[in-house]
Amino acid sequence: MATIDSLRRQPDTFDYAQSSQFLVTLGNFPLAQYFCTTLTLPGVSVGRIDAGTSLANIPMVGDLMTFEDFTMTFLVDETLANYREIFNWLVNIGAPSNHTQFNKLSRADGVDMTGDRNLYSDIVITILSSKNNPIIRTTMHDAFPLSLSGLTYTTQETDAVYLTADVTFAYTHYEFLAL
Numbered sequence: 001m002a003t004i005d006s007l008r009r010q011p012d013t014f015d016y017a018q019s020s021q022f023l024v025t026l027g028n029f030p031l032a033q034y035f036c037t038t039l040t041l042p043g044v045s046v047g048r049i050d051a052g053t054s055l056a057n058i059p060m061v062g063d064l065m066t067f068e069d070f071t072m073t074f075l076v077d078e079t080l081a082n083y084r085e086i087f088n089w090l091v092n093i094g095a096p097s098n099h100t101q102f103n104k105l106s107r108a109d110g111v112d113m114t115g116d117r118n119l120y121s122d123i124v125i126t127i128l129s130s131k132n133n134p135i136i137r138t139t140m141h142d143a144f145p146l147s148l149s150g151l152t153y154t155t156q157e158t159d160a161v162y163l164t165a166d167v168t169f170a171y172t173h174y175e176f177l178a179l
Helices: 030-034 081-094 115-119
Strands: 022-026 036-040 044-052 057-067 070-075 121-128 134-148 164-170 173-178
Touching (some): 057 173
16 A cells, blocks of 8 residues: 655645746747737647547547647837737748748848748747746747737727737747746
8 A cells, every 4th residue: 555745745835826927038029029918828738549449439648749829919019010020020931922032031139040940939938936036938949920910900999008919829849947
């Protein structure tokens, strides 16, 4: 019979994670990261295989790990510089007018990437403690934007309402690093 060591089962930390304690870094796109207001750390799932028997299907561990898309919301500055930063990244990928637009832009962070690697950027999310110290770093590798929301201008508002935009990214995988 197994014994349980009750002291080892006690948590090391009694502070709870706060939803406002984060920093996001997009090395190639510094303006969008500065104005980030909301992000969702993506969920992850693992596939399963159903092994058939004569009585029932029995679920077994699969081998395919799936990461949800990463979405963040940022405030748009009045010259739309941070919005255009992401827009130009999409143009660099999608080449909407002609083929010469593909992979034409150089990286803002100065990193020399060869070939189509220029189209990708790592996204780093730093989780802060309740005392604003970095404690965990999450890196999403080889990210690229999938969509950028539109901007709605209106004269119906009586108070100042600041424009926000949502951008959704795909990436290969992410990992955690305790700091």
